[in-house]
Amino acid sequence: MRKSALLALLLVSGVYSKDGSDKDLLEKARQFFSPLPKSFPSEENPITPEKVKLGRLLFFERRLSVNDMISCATCHAVEYYYASPAPKQMGALKLQPRHAPTVLNSAGQFVQHWIGNRKDVEDQALQSLTGPPALGNPSRESAEEKLKSIPAYVELFKKAFPKDKEPITAENIAKAIGAFERTLVTPSRFDEFLKGNTKALTEEEKKGLKTFIEVGCVSCHNGTLVGGTMYQKFGIYEPYWKYTKSESIDEGRYAVTKKEEDKYVFKVPPLRNVAMTPPYFPDGSVTSLEEAVWIMGKVQLGKDLSKQQVRYIVAFLKSLTGRLPEEARKPPILPP
């Protein structure tokens, strides 16, 4: 009798979940999400160990920048889960227009960059070679020339692109970096859950997942990456800058398309590793995840989420923190 009374109490208070409701939640979750793959393959740029090895070196190679000061890893830093801790990071020649998000799992997105003006990770890498807020080289050729002057790279490009007569090209630099990035996958306990182990998440995290689905976050943040599958207007119910600490108003995808309906439209960012990659929003204006979640409720869903709802959602979001692949935990030592 006492035992069953306790059980009833736990059920009512929500501390104890019956296996049945866990299964319901799993089933529901599987409608929206799927576990991470081992890598994000590409037909145009098959992942090979030689390309990945070279791409990892190039990712950390500051000599790829005009002034030897900036590498991909400057804005996508190991110690910050391959994101930038600065709201906007300085590139080789210019401040970046938006926050540099993590590249972990980013190859799985439908497009790259906050406003979708990069097709895939290879396109992102290629254009970064000459972008002033990125590596800032005056031309693709000058980036190629710098690598050609380092003997170790001549060898490594030959191995990675054995069919090419002149393997050190900007396109191959981008392919190698892209191949490396396609391996940056960070499965977490949420993936175990999705695969059927309902004990992989704590009760609080499951409540968070349930809340995340029920209040409507999931209508945009879905798929393998819990985001990265679509564009959406930032500020559906109210202008986002009413709540963020934005210093200026970013018109988002309008800059690309010049269509009125794309004003304030951004790519929905993936939420994988979100707890490890503050600051938040396109301008990195908010550093607290709790605050960011509450603002999203307000401007995207027209809801004033309670402290407890926010706490639950944040608990769930923390379960999306995965472990870096071992090779990604350590920067390579670069050839002198």
Next chain:
Amino acid sequence: MRKSALLALLLVSGVYSKDGSDKDLLEKARQFFSPLPKSFPSEENPITPEKVKLGRLLFFERRLSVNDMISCATCHAVEYYYASPAPKQMGALKLQPRHAPTVLNSAGQFVQHWIGNRKDVEDQALQSLTGPPALGNPSRESAEEKLKSIPAYVELFKKAFPKDKEPITAENIAKAIGAFERTLVTPSRFDEFLKGNTKALTEEEKKGLKTFIEVGCVSCHNGTLVGGTMYQKFGIYEPYWKYTKSESIDEGRYAVTKKEEDKYVFKVPPLRNVAMTPPYFPDGSVTSLEEAVWIMGKVQLGKDLSKQQVRYIVAFLKSLTGRLPEEARKPPILPP
């Protein structure tokens, strides 16, 4: 008969060293050099595991800079053997006046910085907090405030400085970073040689060591770090800028003392890991180690070193490349 003729030939040509001459070389080398210790302790800042752990985090912590963009590891990067690949690196607010050398083993120097204007690694770290070409904080207090806003650091400082009522102070930030740097020691095959294993160096490296001693490099580059024990004028026989690719003339220690005799005087840099840490000289104007060695012969010794002498010396210098301590190979993941 034929065997002993061959031996005589090898001896003359220097390809084969008798054990006797190896012992002579070892004895000679021990007059100038000593093996690296396990760490570089300090009476004022005893090394504790708690301080080292915290200091390692702070070393990589960009949020210690005014704009969240720069950490110690920006200019002293893992992938470049804790040095900068740029001739002069951009700090948080200003370009640095000189090349940022490696911090590996640097705690063992008699003073810090090219012109000796930092007493020790703690002093270097403390002054970096507010230096515009370093972390650029408007005040020491503002650096403290930033760390106080990150809960994980409140705990870590308590553990590292258990006797302090308010442990997050600029001085303690510097002590933690200093303690970490005091553990950055990279023993190499040269240390094995100095400890008595004459086979630890190849014949070419031994010839290089012999040349390094005989032509006179050793008169300045000596001690545990093969440098870092004294000041010296850069350009004794001829002005250094006749040979380097310097864009401007650096008056060196004169900037500190305003004494005529300190014009063009710099700290003799340690040569530990020199092969891994181009570019060379206070302004990082030369990238080839061969060229740097030849220039040094010319301007410091008044000697036009032959290609072979340079090759031997470079072979020896490469034997000074040590392995990074395992903890230093991997940046820590920082608290969000």
